[in-house]
Amino acid sequence: MNNPKKYYHSVRLDKEKCVGCTNCLKRCPTEAIRVHSGRAHIIDERCIDCGECIRVCAYHAKEATTDSLDIIHNYPYKIALPAPALYGQFRNLPHVSCVHQALKLMGFNAVHDVALGADIVTRAVQERLKQPGCPRPLISSSCPVVLRLIQIRFPELLENVVDLRSPMEVAATHARKEFCRAHDVDPSEVGCFFITPCAAKMTAIRNPIGHETSAVNGAISILDIYGVMSGLLRKIQPLPEGERGFRATALGVGWARTGGEATAAGIENALAVDGIEHVARALEEIENDKLSGLSFFEGLSCVGGCVGGPLVFENVFIARNRIRELLFRLPRLKPEENISDEVMHELWHDLHMNRSIQPVQVMRLDEDLQKALEKMDRVEEIRRRLPGLDCGSCGAPSCQALAEDIVQGYAHELDCLFLLKARVRDMAKQMVELSDSTRV
Amino acid sequence: MGAITLKESYPVEAGDFSTAGEASGKIKRVLKKLGIDSAIVRRVAVAAYEVELNLVIHSMGGHMDLIVEPDYLQLNVHDRGPGIPDVDLAMREGYSTASDDVRTMGFGAGMGLPNMRRNANDFSIRSTVGVGTDIEMGFKL
Ligand SMILES: Nc1ncnc2c1ncn2[C@@H]1O[C@H](COP(=O)(O)OP(=O)(O)OP(=O)(O)O)[C@@H](O)[C@H]1O
Ligand code: SF4
Ligand SMILES: [Mg+2]
Numbered sequence: 001m002n003n004p005k006k007y008y009h010s011v012r013l014d015k016e017k018c019v020g021c022t023n024c025l026k027r028c029p030t031e032a033i034r035v036h037s038g039r040a041h042i043i044d045e046r047c048i049d050c051g052e053c054i055r056v057c058a059y060h061a062k063e064a065t066t067d068s069l070d071i072i073h074n075y076p077y078k079i080a081l082p083a084p085a086l087y088g089q090f091r092n093l094p095h096v097s098c099v100h101q102a103l104k105l106m107g108f109n110a111v112h113d114v115a116l117g118a119d120i121v122t123r124a125v126q127e128r129l130k131q132p133g134c135p136r137p138l139i140s141s142s143c144p145v146v147l148r149l150i151q152i153r154f155p156e157l158l159e160n161v162v163d164l165r166s167p168m169e170v171a172a173t174h175a176r177k178e179f180c181r182a183h184d185v186d187p188s189e190v191g192c193f194f195i196t197p198c199a200a201k202m203t204a205i206r207n208p209i210g211h212e213t214s215a216v217n218g219a220i221s222i223l224d225i226y227g228v229m230s231g232l233l234r235k236i237q238p239l240p241e242g243e244r245g246f247r248a249t250a251l252g253v254g255w256a257r258t259g260g261e262a263t264a265a266g267i268e269n270a271l272a273v274d275g276i277e278h279v280a281r282a283l284e285e286i287e288n289d290k291l292s293g294l295s296f297f298e299g300l301s302c303v304g305g306c307v308g309g310p311l312v313f314e315n316v317f318i319a320r321n322r323i324r325e326l327l328f329r330l331p332r333l334k335p336e337e338n339i340s341d342e343v344m345h346e347l348w349h350d351l352h353m354n355r356s357i358q359p360v361q362v363m364r365l366d367e368d369l370q371k372a373l374e375k376m377d378r379v380e381e382i383r384r385r386l387p388g389l390d391c392g393s394c395g396a397p398s399c400q401a402l403a404e405d406i407v408q409g410y411a412h413e414l415d416c417l418f419l420l421k422a423r424v425r426d427m428a429k430q431m432v433e434l435s436d437s438t439r440v
Numbered sequence: 441m442g443a444i445t446l447k448e449s450y451p452v453e454a455g456d457f458s459t460a461g462e463a464s465g466k467i468k469r470v471l472k473k474l475g476i477d478s479a480i481v482r483r484v485a486v487a488a489y490e491v492e493l494n495l496v497i498h499s500m501g502g503h504m505d506l507i508v509e510p511d512y513l514q515l516n517v518h519d520r521g522p523g524i525p526d527v528d529l530a531m532r533e534g535y536s537t538a539s540d541d542v543r544t545m546g547f548g549a550g551m552g553l554p555n556m557r558r559n560a561n562d563f564s565i566r567s568t569v570g571v572g573t574d575i576e577m578g579f580k581l
Pocket of ligand 1: 490494495497498499519521522523524530531535536537538546547548549550551552553554573
């Protein structure tokens with residue numbers, strides 16, 4: 001609200017479909033939704049792309065924008081970066097490498113696993129934890145929704161966030177480097193495309209957090225390619241053992257599930273929490289210094305982890321279990337055994353964020369404390385007159401939020417149905433009195 | 441007209457773990473709405489949470505008053521007893537009279553009062569057995 005800059009968001013509203021119900025209002029963890037004139041509106045500056053509104057909307061009026069598969073043809077060479085969550089989507093998948101074969105049939109020249117990026121990030125997390133002065137708990141940077149939540153609601157915890165880019169970014173950089181070296185082509189000719197369960201990752205590609213530009217050229221929703229891919233998978237025979245070319249560890253693929261990151265890094269005293277509201281509550285505890293002794297915190301916006309992302313087809317619990325079963329067929333290698341020092345060295349620079357993550361001050365009433373205090377005073381005065389039912393019929397998620405909106409000039413007291421009713425009653429009474437008095 | 445100050449009072453019930461943390465949570469939210477520097481919010485949050493839990497665990501109930509002026513923030517806490525017999529001893533790191541039950545819940549390290557003193561810029565405590573305890577904490581903004 002204070003910031004005129006336009007934010008890009010993957011999560012958007014289809015105005016045609018929205019009927020102006022208030023189901024999404026209260027589900028939003030940053031109070032970013034208002035309903036006015038029978039339509040929901042998303043306050044861009046506050047939206048963290050968690051997709052909770054997509055999940056709750058019975059009218060499918062909230063949607064996530066991703067790229068269509070066609071955009072891969074903008075590049076002469078196309079690399080697919082499948083998210084680990086993709087492997088949980090298909091029934092009777094004989095081996096994870098079959099998904100690679102299917103992706104190649106869909107037009108990609110090469111496939112580079114984000115799970116391999118996860119192996120690299122795992123090693124970097126391990127090393128960060130060993131450095132003296134490493135903040136405790138170190139907070140994972142892999143879920144962009146959680147990063148945005150921290151920027152908006154827990155800015156004092158930003159210094160605890162590990163300064164590493166996400167496995168998706170690392171995989172893209174790594175893939176492009178390897179491909180250019182092997183085929184002697186220019187990096188600009190290589191497009192890297194994330195096959196995504198996640199709407200927020202789309203946003204993170206356009207507006208990266210902690211670095212200027214993304215190494216990823218586009219994000220293709222798992223939902224969009226699910227049909228074609230299942231068809232192809234039915235016909236594909238797994239390649240013989242030695243030719244599968246699957247380079248990530250089981251632990252890297254395990255990142256698809258909550259706790260995967262902490263498990264992969266083998267961290268004692270780690271806490272993994274999923275579901276955006278639960279993550280917010282855990283962050284409150286960290287803020288209160290209540291979780292002392294904790295070395296690592298992994299927060300994932302989606303219940304179940306990325307395998308429960310808003311753009312997946314399969315039920316999260318089924319998909320999670322499939323991932324577990326597939327892991328048995330992958331070599332039991334530790335990330336530090338899978339990723340060589342040379343690779344770590346080559347990617348070290350691109351692995352790290354290169355700018356600090358700044359707080360996003362969209363919850364405060366005013367930049368100036370004196371003015372904020374004055375506004376708070378008026379908010380309190382208005383809130384006391386509101387019924388305190390948090391019914392949402394005014395279009396704000398709570399009476400408190402309406403009071404703040406009124407003070408900020410975005411809403412009116414009579415948006416509250418109860419105050420409106422009282423006002424109408426008063427006016428009717430006055431009318432009666434007036435007509436009585438004129439009749440005499 | 442003088443500068444606007446904010447005054448809020450938050451009651452704390454003795455022994456009620458279901459609401460424990462609510463008052464300090466509300467205080468934290470107010471400070472964030474006011475746009476107070478996040479490092480200070482964190483210090484106030486820690487102190488407020490510790491004192492609130494002491495009221496829940498050790499006292500017979502009381503209230504926490506938040507006063508915000510443009511350059512200073514005060515957290516004044518009052519409870520209705522039982523009071524602390526030896527305040528110097530209670531202020532020592534590691535001193536605690538918490539019961540085993542409370543310790544099982546993760547409290548009772550004897551770090552609450554020392555943490556409050558460490559996080560506040562100004563700290564004072566007065567206690568009378570049979571009457572109650574008053575703690576005043578100040579934070580420079
Ligand atoms: N409001 C109070 N009323 C009565 N006694 C108190 C009060 N606050 C603290 N005390 C006494 O002082 C002791 C030390 O308090 P302190 O907060 O430092 O540690 P604790 O509450 O026992 O453990 P921790 O805060 O680490 O969970 C308590 O064990 C209790 O005996
Ligand atoms: S949990 Fe995974 S899928 Fe869900 S928002 Fe976070 S990164 Fe995206
Ligand atoms: Mg205590």
